[in-house]
Structure formats: structure tokens, C-alpha cells
Amino acid sequence: xxxxxxxxxxxxxxxxxxxxxxxxxxxxxxxxxxxxxxxxxxxxxxxxxxxxxxxxxxxxxxxxxxxxxxxxxxxxxxxxxxxxxxxxxxxxxxxxxxxxxxxxxxxxxxxxxxxxxxxxxxxxxxxxxxxxxxxxxxxxxxxxxxxxxxxxxxxxxxxxxxxxxxxxxxxxxxxxxxxxxxxxxxxxxxxxxxxxxxxxxxxxxxxxxxxxxxxxxxxxxxxxxxxxxxxxxxxxxxxxxxxxxxxxxxxxxxxxxxxxxxxxxxxxxxxxxxxxxxxxxxxxxxxxxxxxxxxxxxxxxxxxxxxxxxxxxxxxxxxxxxxxxxxxxxxxxxxxxxxxxxxxxxxxxxxxxxxxxxxxxxxxxxxxxxxxxxxxxxxxxxxxxxxxxxxxxxxxxxxxxxxx
Numbered sequence: 001x002x003x004x005x006x007x008x009x010x011x012x013x014x015x016x017x018x019x020x021x022x023x024x025x026x027x028x029x030x031x032x033x034x035x036x037x038x039x040x041x042x043x044x045x046x047x048x049x050x051x052x053x054x055x056x057x058x059x060x061x062x063x064x065x066x067x068x069x070x071x072x073x074x075x076x077x078x079x080x081x082x083x084x085x086x087x088x089x090x091x092x093x094x095x096x097x098x099x100x101x102x103x104x105x106x107x108x109x110x111x112x113x114x115x116x117x118x119x120x121x122x123x124x125x126x127x128x129x130x131x132x133x134x135x136x137x138x139x140x141x142x143x144x145x146x147x148x149x150x151x152x153x154x155x156x157x158x159x160x161x162x163x164x165x166x167x168x169x170x171x172x173x174x175x176x177x178x179x180x181x182x183x184x185x186x187x188x189x190x191x192x193x194x195x196x197x198x199x200x201x202x203x204x205x206x207x208x209x210x211x212x213x214x215x216x217x218x219x220x221x222x223x224x225x226x227x228x229x230x231x232x233x234x235x236x237x238x239x240x241x242x243x244x245x246x247x248x249x250x251x252x253x254x255x256x257x258x259x260x261x262x263x264x265x266x267x268x269x270x271x272x273x274x275x276x277x278x279x280x281x282x283x284x285x286x287x288x289x290x291x292x293x294x295x296x297x298x299x300x301x302x303x304x305x306x307x308x309x310x311x312x313x314x315x316x317x318x319x320x321x322x323x324x325x326x327x328x329x330x331x332x333x334x335x336x337x338x339x340x341x342x343x344x345x346x347x348x349x350x351x352x353x354x355x356x357x358x359x360x361x362x363x364x365x366x367x368x369x370x371x372x373x374x375x376x377x378x379x380x381x382x383x384x385x386x387x388x389x390x391x392x393x394x395x396x397x398x399x400x401x402x403x404x
Contacts, residue, residue: 193217
């Protein structure tokens with residue numbers, strides 16, 4: 001039944017009420033319903049067919065950043081007084097990503113048919129999570145959808161900005177490792193064998209370090225494909241197991257908090273997400289107990305997800321939020337103190353928003369500092385690897401010179 005009512009893109013050609021030829025794209029369940037819909041718009045459709053799918057659809061992927069952009073544009077349209085359905089059309093017309101455009105047009109058609117905005121979003125859980133849909137529903141019920149969309153857009157933009165900073169922090173050391181592996185492999189497979197041919201004519205014993213490097217080079221020449229395949233499968237397999245096995249994912253979550261430098265970045269980013277999500281949901285009028293449930297999933301780390309759920313249980317028994325957070329011993333002292341001030345002053349959402357700004361800036365500064373530190377580390381790592389290999393190759397030549 002779900003497939004029978006699925007909305008897909010169709011291309012139509014026809015004439016309008018003035019007899020002018022028109023053509024365009026519209027989403028619907030089947031050609032008959034689309035023709036009826038077009039007739040209501042004053043268009044007599046002569047041809048309606050499914051929109052052909054492109055041969056290469058890689059560009060159709062909708063990313064979280066695209067959803068943040070869509071939300072911001074919708075908030076801007078509605079603040080300007082543009083009707084909801086028309087806002088969808090204006091936003092969709094200005095997009096280059098065909099995947100996002102199709103998604104928005106599907107939502108537009110569902111809303112135009114009488115479905116609530118939040119319910120239309122819930123039909124696309126891959127792009128809109130429960131928190132997003134619940135906040136939109138709250139905005140619809142309170143009659144302040146444009147204000148709520150503005151808050152959601154700010155929340156999504158801040159969240160995606162934080163994710164980008166974390167990704168930047170993780171990408172740099174990974175890039176160093178990859179470059180080091182590639183450079184070392186090239187030297188072992190292409191450069192070291194040239195020296196090996198020269199050494200074979202010496203007729204003298206080679207230093208132990210040189211023999212060690214030559215043995216590695218020989219192994220790499222014979223098994224480079226196996227080594228490369230093992231590395232790729234190992235990394236891919238680990239990521240896939242992490243995605244499918246909760247225990248493995250939990251292990252990596254706990255490990256991230258214990259790593260030097262990266263652990264502190266992760267710690268601050270969790271604090272920022274906690275404060276930002278709770279500030280947004282609480283300001284939207286979501287009850288604190290329900291808001292904490294959304295916050296638990298938004299922390300992005302199993303340790304703090306479990307801690308937040310325990311805080312939620314404590315708050316449900318009447319314990320103040322800041323006391324429950326302090327009792328866990330996991331949350332930053334400043335975040336706990338600002339929560340206490342917010343509860344006492346009745347401005348919890350405002351204080352949490354300021355705390356989120358502080359921790360987001362802290363993450364930004366740490367990532368910048370890490371980038372600065374990694375630059376000399378890259379040179380040092382590559383220098384040690386390349387220099388070590390070169391020393392191993394030139395040791396026999398030095399020894400031969402001393403003999404002569």
C-alpha cells in the first residue's frame with residue numbers, strides 16, 4: 001500500500017486556459033491524479049510521464065547541511081509573509097541539488113494536499129529526525145511556525161558548524177598518516193630496490209638496519225597489493241562493524257573521550273551540543289523531561305547519552321536539573337553553574353544558549369591550535385620516515401668509504 005501512494009516526479013506537457021503551451025515538473029502518485037491536479041490549476045495536460053532518472057545520481061545525495069539551508073530559507077520566506085506552499089516552490093526553484101529539490105517538492109505536494117507540515121516531514125525520517133519534526137509541530141500548534149523555523153535553522157547551522165570543526169580536527173591527523181604511509185610505500189617499492197642492486201655488488205656484510213629495511217622492501221614488492229587490500233578492508237570493516245554493532249560503537253565513543261587532545265575537543269563538543277539542543281527545545285516550549293530525551297540522542301556519545309537519560313530520570317522525581325547534572329560528575333562545572341543560574345532566574349534557555357556559544361568557540365580554538373601543532377608534526381613524521389630510510393640506504397656507502 002505504501003508504494004501505491006508514493007509520490008514521484010512526473011514531466012507534463014499541455015496548454016493553459018489561454019491556449020499557451022506549458023510544460024513542467026510535478027510530484028504525484030499517478031498520471032491520472034496529476035492530470036486532475038493540473039486541471040484544477042487551469043492546465044489541460046496532453047502528456048504526463050515519469051521523470052527519467054539520471055544515469056549518474058551521485059549528486060542527488062541530500063546532506064545535513066542541505067537541510068539546514070532549506071530550513072533557513074523557509075524561515076526567511078515565512079518571515080517575509082510568503083504562504084507556506086509558495087515558500088516551498090520558491091526555495092526549490094533556487095536549488096542546484098536535484099535530490100534536495102525533489103525532496104522539497106514532495107513535501108510541498110503533501111502539504112498542498114492538506115497534510116500538516118510536521119506530518120509531511122515525518123514521512124522522510126532519513127532527513128528529518130524526531131526533534132526536527134516535534135519542533136515544527138510545536139510551531140504549527142502555537143501559530144508561530146516562522147519563529148520556530150528560525151530557531152530550528154539556527155540550531156541546525158550551529159550543529160553543522162560544530163560537526164565541521166570536529167571533522168576538521170579528525171581529518172588532519174588522518175591525512176598525516178595517509179601521506180606517511182603512501183610516501184613510505186613508494187620509497188620501499190620503488191627507491192630501495194635500486195639501492196639493493198648496488199649493494200649486491202659490494203660483496204661485504206651490510207649493517208643490520210639496512211638489512212631490516214631491505215627485507216621490508218622485498219616483502220612490500222611481493223605483497224604490496226595484499227597489504228593495500230588488507231588496509232582498506234580493515235578500515236572499511238572496522239567502520240562497518242562500528243555502524244552495525246552497538247557495543248563496538250560504544251567502545252569507540254568511550255575511547256574518544258580518553259584520547260589526548262581529541263578527548264578534550266570531544267568533551268567540549270558534547271557540552272556544546274547538550275546546551276544548544278536543550279536551549280532550543282526548552283525555548284520552543286517543550287517540557288524539560290521531553291527535551292532531555294531529545295538532548296540525550298543529540299549528544300553523539302553513548303557515555304553522555306546514558307548520563308543525560310539518568311539526569312532526566314532524576315529531574316522527573318523533582319530534583320533540579322543542575323543538581324542532577326552535578327551528581328553525575330560528567331558535565332563541565334561552568335555548564336552546571338550556568339544551568340543553575342538559568343533555573344534560578346527563569347532564563348534557562350538564554351543561559352544554555354550562552355554556554356553553547358562558549359563551548360562552540362572553545363572547540364573552534366582547540367581545532368585551530370591543533371592545526372597549528374600538526375604542521376610541524378607532519379614535517380617531523382615525514383622527516384623521520386624518509387630520513388630513516390635514506391640513512392639505512394647510505395650506511396653501507398659510508399662504511400665502504402671508511403674502509404677505503
